[in-house]
Amino acid sequence: MRLNWKPFVLSLVVLLILFPFVYLVFLSLASEWRFPDVWPSYIGFKNWVTVFNSEAGLLKSFFSSLVISLSVAVFSTTSGFLISKAVFYHPKKRVLTLLAYFPYILAPVVFAACLSFFFLKMGLFGNMTGVVVAQFIIAFPYALLFFSSFWNEKVKSYEDLVATLGGNKWQTYTKVLLPLAKGLILICFFQTFLISWFEYGLTSIIGIGKVQTLTIKVFLFIKEANYFYGALSCCLLIFPPVVLLYFNKRYVFKKFV
Amino acid sequence: MFLEVQHIVKSFGDEKVVKDLNFSLSAKHTLSILGKSGCGKTTMLKTIGGLVPPDSGKILLNGEDITETKPEKRSIVYLYQEDLLFPHLNAFENIAFGLRLKKIPEGLIKEKVEHMLHSLELEGQADKMPTQLSGGQRQRVSFGRAISTNPSLLLLDEPFGSLDTGTRKRMQELFKKLTEEFDITSLFVTHDLKEAVLMGNQIGFMQDGVLKVYEDKKDFIQDPQTGVQSEIEFWGGLL
Structure with a gap:
């Protein structure tokens, strides 16, 4: 009888994909694991309790990251959707679209260094608003380019049709454009949330250490060689995107299949 | 006259697409307009519908000057060649769309x-x-969506252009029935000679942005520009 290798290979692949995440959770539960011990001397929820007791400020960082990323995602998705429409109808839409690529020409750290003077002048240095604005500058062009594929002659015809049927601009948005773009809007929100959530370079320069997002915290723990806290903050870092991914998969992608 | 279009001119850049458009239409009548692609038919309809502003001229609907009126206030529905049904709504909701915009009781x-x-x-x-x-069903829903709002004027831009011959014929018959049932006044643009003759109470021929409306169908048939004579010669030659 011929042996079917497919289930074994698949199991191995799944195991390899899952291993880093399982190991991360394991590390977040461990402490005092020194060479040559094969098992950590402590396994438990000590690190997690620390988080909730706010000793290391991880919970605060988690909520800071959440507020910043949600703000960036909401602002950039909304403005990206509305302004991409204006760009589509603009006679110089090619030039405007090309300009949207500008923030990606430079590395985020270099870009932040270029912006730092203006942020300093406007009093946006070292506070959460400054970080939101800085990340928005990166996320907004992404949203703009993302939505540029939505607008086309057919959508224009829908808009004209609604107008001749007696609909005003607000009704055109709420009854036609938003339902048509619902899937894209959710995906864009997810993507811009992720851009902001994992952003390091801009945040570290504009935040000057005063705004400690979870990503900044992870790097700090890694620099301090505190692997256990590092693993714990990584778990926290991954948790919101996984939740968003779940909702996207359940409510958005399912409709496209 | 119910609809009066006076000296409408529309250019895009240097190109004059509609040149001195003049015609009138009685209520509950259909004016079918024959013309080749790119002759300015769509621009003419969009100008009347308020979707494209004219450079000059005047449009009167039921005696009222609507040249500057926004499309949503004109009570003129523009129907595309494509049915443009809203993909997130079922047939019922697509037909009810215009009525819901007007906040009519459920x-x-x-x-x-x-x-x-x-x-x-x-x-x-x-x-x-x-x-x-x-x-065919999609196009009928599209008609229903337009007619249900009881528009003063219906603008049809080659509405059966994407249908097969059989469906097209059935839709032409249905449209004739609907115009009588709902007292529709319409401009019916087509590039199909037979369709133009069948659908309209009046016939017009558009060429290079100029529209000529004929007194009766006989004038239209006799005008060598419309292509009817060459059609007759072609079919006669086969006999």
């Missing part, structure tokens, strides 16, 4: 849409999504 919407579904021979299709309907 009971009346239900009554009107059900009557429309019956007139369009679409009973039993109300819950179907646009992707579940055939080309």
